[in-house]
Every structure is written in C-alpha cells, then in structure tokens.
Amino acid sequence: MTITTCIFDAYGTLFDVTSAAQRAAHDPEFSRLAQLWPQLAQDWRAKQLEYSWLRVIMGDHTPFWTVTMDALDWALARAGLEDDPPLRARLLQLYQELSAYPEVPIMLQTLKDKGFSTAILSNGSHDMLDAAVSSAGLDRLLDDVLSVDTVGIFKPSDQVYQMVPDRFQCARDEVLFVSSNGWDIAGAARFGFVTAWVNRAALPVDRMPGQPAHILSDLTQIPEIAAHA
Template identity: 50%
Template sequence: MPYVFDVYGTLLDVDAAAREAASESGMEALAAKWPELAAAWRARQLSYTWLRTTMQRYTDFWAVTEGALDVTLAEMGLDGDAALRARLLSLYTTLPTYDEVPAVLTEMAKDDQGMAVLSNGSPKMLEMALGAAGIASRFDRVFSVDALKRYKPDPLVYQMATDAFDCAPADVVFFSSNNWDISGAGAFGFTTIWINRAGKLWDDLPARPAHVVTSLSAAFDLI
C-alpha cells in the first residue's frame, strides 16, 4: 500500500515565500500585503493549470508560477518592483516544510510500503524544493505531471502512481491539502486523506476523502 503525497501546500508551505520576503529589509512594500499576495498568487497559479489542461496548452509549472506572480503583482500595483519579483521567485524554489513533515515522513518510510510524491511541479522544481527542504531521501519515486504535459486532477496523472507501483488505485494512500486534488484522486480510486490545515469546508465535488485531518502527524495516526 504505497504512500503518495502532493507537495505544494501539503509538504511545503506555499505561503512562506511571501511571508519571508515581507520580513526582509527593503521589502517594506509587501509588509502589509503579503497574505493577500500569497493567496492571490496561489489561486491564480492553480487556475492557470486547470485552464491550460482544458485548452491543451501546457507549459511547465515554473512558467505558470512566474506568470501567476506577474499578474498578481500588477493587480496589487507592485509590478514595477523587479527586486521583489526576483526575491519571491527565489524563495519559492526553497520553500520550507510544515514543522511536523520531516519527522513524520521518516516514520512513514519505516513501514516500507513505498513512498512517492505526485506533483504539478516540474522535475527541476521538485529536485530543488525537496532537496532544499531536506526530505528528498524519504521518497522512492518522484512523479511530475511534466511527463504527461497535463495537470492534476486529470486521471492520467494519478495513473502514473498505480502504473509505477503495479497496484490497484484503492491500494494507494494519497495525502493532499488541496480538496480538488483529493477529489480527483478519490474519483480515480485512491484512498485519500485530506490534510485540511486551514479548516476549510469541503467544496461541492465528488469523491469525499476517506479521512480529514489537520496535520500530517494526525494522518500518520490513521495508517
């Protein structure tokens, strides 16, 4: 029963780039706006992945991330700040994990069930991010949507895991903080655990999660 994890927002804190930049000298323009920027950047980033998959106009996740940031900065009147843009993108390549993640992944790996990430991130992004976070060695496999040129929640993305592990969908335990990702994985047949850190409501989507928890530590207690 392999354990498969989303990366951005599940293992890595996607708000950290804006939060860290706002705390640095010379970035005062962001100090009061970073939560708004982080939320809008993330929402636009995800929206672009869904639209590009629907239109069959794939570009990799780094290009999507850059484009989403550029429009968000323009929307907030910050598009003239080249230093801010560069710093935010630099920080995004080395996002920290949530506090409990490294220790929990270490314990999960001891189960010897197979450990993988399944991410929208490009191979280069994932190599940099997982390496910088110090968790790359926990995983046997790294699956990127770049191999298929389509984004989650396309069913073919989830099929990469079942093909690689040679197992039925229900044998995969899938962890994500994104309810649309949980819905897509559940619709494919994965056993899903929603890491609902923010206490969000479930959207009107199919395939509700098997379990809902507020941290990866709580998820570990279920398996």
Template identity: 60%
Template sequence: MPITTCVFDAYGTLFDVAAAARQAAAEPDFPQLQGTWATLAANWRQKQIQYTWLRAVTGAHTDFWEVTQNGLDWSLEAAGLAGDDALRERLLALYWELQAYPEVPAMLTALKEAGFNTAILSNGSPGMLEGCVQSAGVGAVLDDLLSVESVGVFKPHSSVYDLVGKRFDCASSEVLFVSSNGWDAAAASGYGFETVWVNRAGEPMDRLPWTPQHVLNDLTTIPDIAKG
C-alpha cells in the same frame, strides 16, 4: 486491500506555498510587502492553480514554473507592484526552496520505517520538486518525485494519477493519497485512491462528485491512517 504506497501532493501539502511571500516580507529589502504579503500569496496561489486548470481544459500545457511566474505577475500587478523586478526575483527564488511544514520529516521517516512506498505526485516540474525536497532535507525518505511533466497535463486529469500505479506496480486501492487541496483529494478519491484532505485552514469541503475519506488538520497522523 491494505495500503502499500503513500503519495503526497507537494505545494500546500508538504511545502508551505505562503512561505515565500511571508519570508520576503520579513526581509529588510521589501517593506512594500508589509501588510500586503498575505493577499499577494493568496492571489499568487489562486491564479497559479486557475491557470493549470484552464490549460488542462484547453490542452495548452506548459510547465509549472511558467504558470507559477504567470500567477505571480498577475498578483504583483494587482498589488500595484508590477515592474518591481527585485521583489519578483526574490519571491521566485524563495519559491524554489519553500519551507516544509514542521511535521513533514518525522512523518515521512515513520512511513519509510514502516515499509511503505513514499512519493510526491505534483504539478511541479522535476527541477522545482528537487529544489524543495533538497531544501527541506527529505530526499532520503521519498522513493520518487512524480511530476505531471511526464504526461503533459495538470491535475486533476486522470493521466496524472495513473503515474502512481505505473511507478509502484500497485492497485489504486493500495494507495493513500494526501493533499491539502480539497479538489485534488476529491478527484483522487474519484480515481480510486484512499485519500486524505489536509484542511489546515478549516475551509468548507468542496462540493464535487467525490469525497475524501479522511480530513485532518495536519500531517501528524498519516502513518496511523496508512497502517489502517
């Protein structure tokens, strides 16, 4: 079946999750991030994602804004910065308006001009997603922002991937799903989507029971892949 619908993970895929710590480190108020921001950003992301998986396994769902704060608090403590409330507030504010990767607007515009359905499918809460989409100015080229909040469990639970077919009334084989998270792309392959793993960092492929069909360094050629 030809692809009709292109669906993107948000954090790490369209939006650069390291941007919050990198940007704060460039501001004069936060010299404590000099030399530490990259580790802080990596720990923040790792703990945030770990907590989503652990909550999915135990059925203890909460919204992504809470686990984002939980991950940050762990990471600030690990960096010796627990209790630095000004830094914490600034990082959280920046997370609400993360930078999109530079190729994102043109890529999404090309998909819309070619007639594809376009959407985000994300762990993020609706408010977080609206914040990033607005800040990146890509709201007009996305048909919908699908959040796990409507099913109450995080990725990669299959209920999350179900949201796409329900919203666009399409078969899983008509969906091109794009994620920078290898595990997300892999699980979406297992679900039945055609998938792209955007592997900007050149990491090894995760050893899971499913394999993404495409591996790219960035998002530039997504419209070509969608057209088949």
C-alpha cells in the same frame, strides 16, 4: 486492501506556499511587502491553480514554472508591485526553497520505518520539485518524485494519478493519497485512491463526485491512517 504506498501532493501539502512571500517581507529591501504579503501569497496561489485548470481545458500545457511566474506577475500587479523586478526575482528564488510544514520530516520518517513506499505526485516541474525537496532535506525520505511533466497535463486528470500504480506496481486502493487541495482529493478519490484531505483552513468539503475518506488538520496522523486504512 492494505495500503502499501503513500503519495503526497507537494505545494500546500508538504510545502508551505505562503513561506516565499512571508520570508521576502522580512527583508528590509522589500519593506513595501510587509503589510501586503498575506494577500499577495493568497492571490499568487489562487491564480497558479486557476491558470493550471484553464490550460487543461484549453489543451495548452506549459511547465508549472511558467504558470507560477504568470500567477506571480498577476499578484504583483494587483498589489501595485509590478514595478519591482528585484522583488519578483527574490520571490521566485524563495519559491524554489519553500519551507516544509514542521511535522513533515517526522511523518515521512515514520512511514519509511513502517515499510511504506512514499512519493510526491505534483503539478510542479521536475526542477521545481527537486529544488524544494533538496532545500527541505526530504530526499532520503521519498522513494520518488513524480511530475506531471511526464504526461503533459495537470491534475486532476486521470493520466496524472495513473502514474502512481504504473510506478509502484500497486492497485489503486493500495494507495493513500494525501493533499491539502479539495479539488485534488476529489480527483484522486474518483480515480480510486484512499484519500486524506489536509484541511488546515477548516474549509467545507467540495461538492464533487470524489469525497475524502479522511479529513485532517495536519499530517501527523498519516502513518496511523496508512497502517489502519
């Protein structure tokens, strides 16, 4: 089956989730963060994912922005920075303005020029995603931004992946699904999408039923993969 639709995870795939902490660390007002930001960014992301999975298991869905704030509070506490409300506010503001990876705009433009449909499928809340997409200037390069808010459960639930064929009226194997998260790739591959794992950290493949069809170090090859998958 020919690929017609290219779907991207947002956080960690199109947007650099470490950029909020890194940018805040360069602000003289938050000098305490200068040496701590890499660990804080790592803890923030890890807890954000952990809390989303736990909420699925417990059947206690909440908007991803709440999960993001809860995860940040844990990360700040671990770093001994929970006593700094202005820092917390600044980090949350910057999370709405995450930097896109450098290759993203050209990659998406190439897909559009080749006639592919493009969209985000994310655990992120609508408001979060709209802010990030707008801040990065990606609006015109995406046909849609799909949020789990619509179905009320986080990835890797099949209900989330089903939003793509429902929206684009395509078969599962016409979708190239791209994510930096191994667990997300596993869920999407098991669902029936063709998958490309953006493995920037050169991690081992997750031992899960769904396996990536392609493993990449960045997003530059996505148009070529979509054209020849």
